[in-house]
Amino acid sequence: MSFFQRLFSGKTHQIFKWLSTDMHSHLLPGIDDGSPDMTTTLAYLKELEALGYQKVITTPHVMRELYPNKPTDIKALAATVNEEIVKAGLNIKLEASAEYMLDDGFDTLLENDLLIPIANRYVLIEMSYVAPTLNYENTVFKIQAQGFVPILAHPERYNYLSMNDLERIKSLGCLLQVNMLSLIGYYGKHPQAMSQQLVQQKYASFLGTDMHHNRHLEALKDMSSHSKLVRMIENTEWQNSKL
Incomplete structure (x- = not known):
């Protein structure tokens, strides 16, 4: 049986229906290090629909050197994917934004209105896993000055950030988004402990799959075996459904 035959076979419990988006x-x-082609994209969307998601706001990387993706290209590609979604008979909705690296090109994008905010309001940002972006607090203020709300992607994966650091970032008005798979230890023990603490202390506002490839998909499907964890996040208030 081929990869795509396996991917489309069987039924998957809609364990994330409550999260919606x-x-x-x-x-x-x-366009980045995620889905390589349209066939794979449609296969993944079908599986996410089976997991209970009604909408996906996909967020390709925007990095000055590695992935200098432009708003026009992202929007055009999203429109093409939506056409293919209709042809495939899927019911899941797809919108596109981006995950913006706080590199030396970000200020230019911000100042020249070259961002694609989530729900016309939120800007998803990330930093290097090695060291924090210099003056990132000032960048948070700049994003807010443009009328947007920053969301820091997967804060639990930045080993240099303590809970005190994240509390400080949250106090600045920057929301936090935890990766679903961090909670089950996919990225290691430290991200797992940090992510669970962020959820338990109600510091995180959003949950995301951060899905790139089939290994992520299989791990998401396996979350149904973590019943205690699923109950914990299901009983937490998330802003995903408001997007």
């Missing part, structure tokens, strides 16, 4: 993924074909 995924607001962090890499599903536009061939």
